[in-house]
Amino acid sequence: MQSVLITGANRGIGLEFVKAYAAQNWQVYATCRNPTLSLELKSIGKMVKILQLDVTSQSDISQLASDLNGKAIDILINNAAIHGPRDSSSTYGNINLEAWIEVMHVNAMAPIKIAEALLPNLLMGSQKKMVFISSMAGSISLRGSQPHHKTGGPYIYRTSKAALNAAVKAIGFDLQSKGVSVVALHPGWVRTETGGWDAPGSPDHSVAAMIKLIDAATPNENGVFLNVDGAVIPW
Numbered sequence: 001m002q003s004v005l006i007t008g009a010n011r012g013i014g015l016e017f018v019k020a021y022a023a024q025n026w027q028v029y030a031t032c033r034n035p036t037l038s039l040e041l042k043s044i045g046k047m048v049k050i051l052q053l054d055v056t057s058q059s060d061i062s063q064l065a066s067d068l069n070g071k072a073i074d075i076l077i078n079n080a081a082i083h084g085p086r087d088s089s090s091t092y093g094n095i096n097l098e099a100w101i102e103v104m105h106v107n108a109m110a111p112i113k114i115a116e117a118l119l120p121n122l123l124m125g126s127q128k129k130m131v132f133i134s135s136m137a138g139s140i141s142l143r144g145s146q147p148h149h150k151t152g153g154p155y156i157y158r159t160s161k162a163a164l165n166a167a168v169k170a171i172g173f174d175l176q177s178k179g180v181s182v183v184a185l186h187p188g189w190v191r192t193e194t195g196g197w198d199a200p201g202s203p204d205h206s207v208a209a210m211i212k213l214i215d216a217a218t219p220n221e222n223g224v225f226l227n228v229d230g231a232v233i234p235w
Helices: 011-024 058-065 098-126 155-178 202-215
Strands: 005-006 027-032 048-052 074-078 127-134 183-186 224-226
Touching: 005 011, 011 027, 011 202, 027 127, 027 155, 048 058, 058 098, 098 127, 098 155, 098 224, 155 183, 155 224, 183 202
Parallel strands: 005 027, 005 074, 027 048, 074 127, 127 183, 183 224
Antiparallel strands: none
16 A cells, blocks of 8 residues: 655645545555644544644654654655744844744754655655655745745745755755655645635645646656646746
């Protein structure tokens, strides 16, 4: 049986990934901070095993690796993320340092530590794929080129995703020889807590498109940054 581990699985894009893979009869390891409160996640069915994980806790990450010791994982989807401040505290001249550190920890540092901890499980799997849900907001090349771009923030969110992208590129290089596929995906502008409830895209359509990209991923394209439509996004 194929298996997938998804972080931030109790809402938004993470929850849609759980539903999609469970519907295909995959063994789904779904992580979230508070399993007892994740009622919709619990209702999906027997293919889903819910595991407690605060991605910023090294002890939680170590416990997760211990709980999954000896279990093969075909695909790791590092999805958990936060946006951080949406007001002036994320703009140049007034950046909230504590919020910046928190967002960097969740969005850039935690996914890499989880990928480190679960690499032995991935090497046991048949697909060996690491997926990082990123954002076009992290593209340095595109900053200022889009119609919706405005002067200023959100510096905090953008820099966290840029840092994640840089790490994904490096991981892709390091793991290519081990046969591990590594890809960063932009899910599009989707109606979630992070994307905002006025976004035009739906999580289920985004996830269906991203699963096709995950299926097609190979180590030959490691470190690539793809839009939900398959187009390569410049770094």
